[in-house]
Amino acid sequence: MAILIENMVLPHSQLRIPRWSAPRQGLYGIVGPNGSGKSQFFSVLMRTLKPRLGKVSIENCRIGCVMQHPEHQLTEATVRDEMLWPFSRKQQVDHRFQNQLADVIQRWDLEVHWQQSPWTLSTGQKRRLILAVYDLLNPDVLLLDEPSEGLDGEWKKRLATWLTTRAGTRLTLITSHDWPWLLSFVGTGFWCEKTLDASPKDLGQLWYSHQLPTVNPLEQLWRELLNRNAPVSWRGWIDAEVALGQVVTLWKSVQNQ
C-alpha cells in the first residue's frame, strides 16, 4: 500500500500539499480550522477531486470513507440491503461472512433497525450504519470525516474503542473539530491550514500551539496554565478527573515551595 501526494494545490481552500506520504498504519487526526481543505484532501484520496496542480499516486490500496453527511451514502430501502448490496449472493451465504456480519450488527447495535428504512434513522444512527458498512468491508485505509457528529457520548466512546483496536491493522485518518474526543484516543495528527504538514505531530501539541477558539472553561484554564509553563500535560483538560489530579499535584508543589 502506498499513497503519495506531491506539489498539489487544492481549489477553493487553496491548501498546498508540497509532499504527503501516507503512514502505513495507525490512527491520525487531520486537524485545522473550518474551510482549510480537510474534506477536500479526503476527496483527493477518494479520487473524486482531481486538482490541475500536483500529482497523486495511490497503489494497492483499498480505501473506504465515512463522509460528513451520511445521507450521501444511503442508497437502499432497508438497513439490511444497505449493508449487503455490495456483496454477491455467494459471498452472503458464506459462514465466515455471516459470522462477521453478526459481529458487525452487534457492534453497531443495528439488529432493531434491520428492516427499517435508513432514511427514517436519526443522524447518529445513520452514521452508525455507514460505520458498520465500512467495518464489514474492512478497508486498508479508512477516512472518517467528522465521525463523532450526531453520536451520543456512549457511541463516541464505542467508536473510539473500535478505532483503537483496529489501529494496528489499517491506516485511519480522522478529521474532527471535537478536540476532547479526538485527543482521548488519537496520538498524532497532521495540521491542515494553508499547507498540509508532511509529518505527523503530537495532537496535544497541535491543540496547544494553534490558538483555536475555546468554549470549554477547563480548556481555557489549561491553555492559561500551559501559557504560564505549568507542569501539566497537553491533554490533561479532556478528562475532568485527570485535570483535577494534575491541578492538585501542581497546587501541592506550589505549597511546598
Add this chain to the structure above:
Amino acid sequence: MEVSAKSINPLVLLQALILGILFIFVSHTLWVLAMELFLLLLTHYVLRVHITRGEGIGLVVGPVLWTALAYVNHQHGTALSAPQDGLRFLAALWLSILIIHMTSPSMMMHHLERRFKQWFGRRTIIGQVALMALLVMRYLPQLWITAKRVNADVRMRLQLVGGSGRWKDKIRFLTPLIMISIMHSDRIAEAIWARGWRPGQMPVVAPWTKRDTVITVTLWTIFLISWKALI
C-alpha cells in the same frame, strides 16, 4: 418606501420600470439621454427619494466600470460613445433604484400574482417561479455534487469487495438524490410558507384606481410616441 408615491399601484411602477429601461437602452441620441437624466433628477428631488450609501456607491462605480468595459471592448468606434454607454447604464440603474424605493419587488410580485390568478385560476404561479429559480441556481449544482459523492461511495464499496458492479449500481445515486430533494423541497416550501404565501389564496393587494389607469395610459402613450418619433 417613500410616502409620496405610496398609492401608485406597483403594477404601474413595474410597467414604468420595464418601459423605462427599454427606452433608456435604445436611445442613442445624446440629447434624449440628457433629457432622461434630467427627468430622473427631477423625479428624485420631487419624490424626495433617499438612496442608501451602497446604492450611491453603485451609481458611481457601476457606470464607471461599464464605461471602462465599453471602451476596452471597442464596440463603438469612437472614444465618446463609451461614456455615453456608461451614462445609459447610470440612467437604467438610477431608474431601477427610484422605482424600488417607491414600491418593493415583493409588492410587485403580489400584484402580479393576483393578476395571473385572476386570469389562470388559483394556481401556484409564484411558487412555481420561485422553485424554478431555485432549481436552476442552487439545486441542480448541489445535486451534481451529491451525485458525485454517492458515486464515489458506490465505487469504493465495489472496489472493497472486488466486484465489478451491476447495471443497478450505475443508477444507485438516484435514491439519495430523490430523498435529499424531498427533504430540501420541504425546507423550501416551509420558507415560502413562513413568509405568508399560500398557494390557494388570492393575495390581498391595494385596488387599482382611476389614477393608475391614467398613469399607465400616459406612460404607454409617451413611450409609443417617443419610440416612433425618436428611435
